[in-house]
Amino acid sequence: MKKDLLDLTLDEIALEIQTYGWPKFRSTQIFRWLHMGIKDFMDMTNLSKSDREVLENKYSITDLKLIRRQDSRKDETVKFLFQLPDGEMVESVLMKYKHGNSACLSTQVGCAMACSFCASGQEGLVRNLTTGEMVDQILAMSSLQSERISHVVLMGSGEPLQNLGNVVKLMKIINENEGLNISLRHVTLSTCGLIPEILKLATYKLPINLAISLHASNDDIRRRIMPVSRGYSIKELISACDEYSRITGRRVTYEYALIKGVNDSIIDMQHLAKLLKGKLCHVNLIPINPVEGSNYQSTNISHLNELTRVLLKNGIVSTVRRELGSDIDAACGQLKRRTLNEK
Numbered sequence: 001m002k003k004d005l006l007d008l009t010l011d012e013i014a015l016e017i018q019t020y021g022w023p024k025f026r027s028t029q030i031f032r033w034l035h036m037g038i039k040d041f042m043d044m045t046n047l048s049k050s051d052r053e054v055l056e057n058k059y060s061i062t063d064l065k066l067i068r069r070q071d072s073r074k075d076e077t078v079k080f081l082f083q084l085p086d087g088e089m090v091e092s093v094l095m096k097y098k099h100g101n102s103a104c105l106s107t108q109v110g111c112a113m114a115c116s117f118c119a120s121g122q123e124g125l126v127r128n129l130t131t132g133e134m135v136d137q138i139l140a141m142s143s144l145q146s147e148r149i150s151h152v153v154l155m156g157s158g159e160p161l162q163n164l165g166n167v168v169k170l171m172k173i174i175n176e177n178e179g180l181n182i183s184l185r186h187v188t189l190s191t192c193g194l195i196p197e198i199l200k201l202a203t204y205k206l207p208i209n210l211a212i213s214l215h216a217s218n219d220d221i222r223r224r225i226m227p228v229s230r231g232y233s234i235k236e237l238i239s240a241c242d243e244y245s246r247i248t249g250r251r252v253t254y255e256y257a258l259i260k261g262v263n264d265s266i267i268d269m270q271h272l273a274k275l276l277k278g279k280l281c282h283v284n285l286i287p288i289n290p291v292e293g294s295n296y297q298s299t300n301i302s303h304l305n306e307l308t309r310v311l312l313k314n315g316i317v318s319t320v321r322r323e324l325g326s327d328i329d330a331a332c333g334q335l336k337r338r339t340l341n342e343k
């Protein structure tokens with residue numbers, strides 16, 4: 001099987017081309033073409049024809065195929081369903097903010113974590129994505145919309161910390177100033193809270209934002225909606241996050257998807273405030289997107305405002321995440337599920 005050049009950092013490409021005795025600057029030329037979205041080696045026109053032929057014989061470039069897209073009528077959010085080289089499919093979303101364009105990427109096909117409010121979790125894990133498949137979600141969306149992407153969130157299908165090696169490599173590649181040059185301060189990794197992997201991530205000391213999908217302030221409710229939490233208590237998770245903040249100096253965000261009648265009582269918020277009191281953290285309250293096959297309903301706006309007031313009164317700063325693209329199956333896994341059902 002040919003090696004995928006989109007899987008490689010600039011330094012790794014430099015090592016590859018050393019074997020052909022080519023000058024070092026050739027690796028920068030190749031890297032620039034790759035991250036401009038070029039998929040055909042013959043289009044790398046500042047390389048000699050014979051060098052391009054060597055590359056074509058030895059390497060491949062991941063090229064995701066667009067299967068379907070959904071454009072929001074309410075805002076400029078676009079959801080894409082891409083086919084991977086082996087025929088599997090993943091979703092990616094492009095969201096427009098005042099501060100720039102943000103790409104929400106998938107890191108796995110399906111997900112093993114089985115969160116009860118998530119369509120990807122209901123599918124189970126199929127496989128990890130390669131680094132090149134994650135990079136190409138950014139390149140493909142950027143090219144389809146003719147827009148620069150300045151922010152990346154790992155919140156699509158999959159648990160990024162179960163694919164940590166490829167995700168760390170992704171950070172290195174997208175941060176490279178000869179390529180996409182995306183600041184790691186503009187990258188958010190969202191995890192359902194795998195404690196050993198959070199501590200391992202801390203050792204890389206990446207200046208990224210860590211978001212924890214907490215979604216409950218007591219273990220019974222969390223275990224019911226997030227089976228992964230059966231292995232860890234909320235207190236253990238929060239103390240791992242404290243350690244993460246201590247090592248990296250970065251503030252942790254706690255994501256809390258509000259599900260009507262399940263985790264959105266005043267008492268739930270008081271518990272949450274007590275757990276997080278005095279910590280370097282932020283809370284994101286998320287009105288849940290309805291998922292086909294689940295009975296969960298979203299908390300109404302006036303109750304949501306009351307919950308933010310409870311947090312504030314107890315010294316916790318929170319924001320309500322804007323529901324971008326709420327008309328386009330915005331929760332992860334739903335467009336894929338609909339497409340497969342239609343087939």
Ligand code: SF4
Binds near residue numbers: 112
């Ligand atoms: S919410 Fe995230 S971690 Fe949970 S099942 Fe869905 S993709 Fe996996």
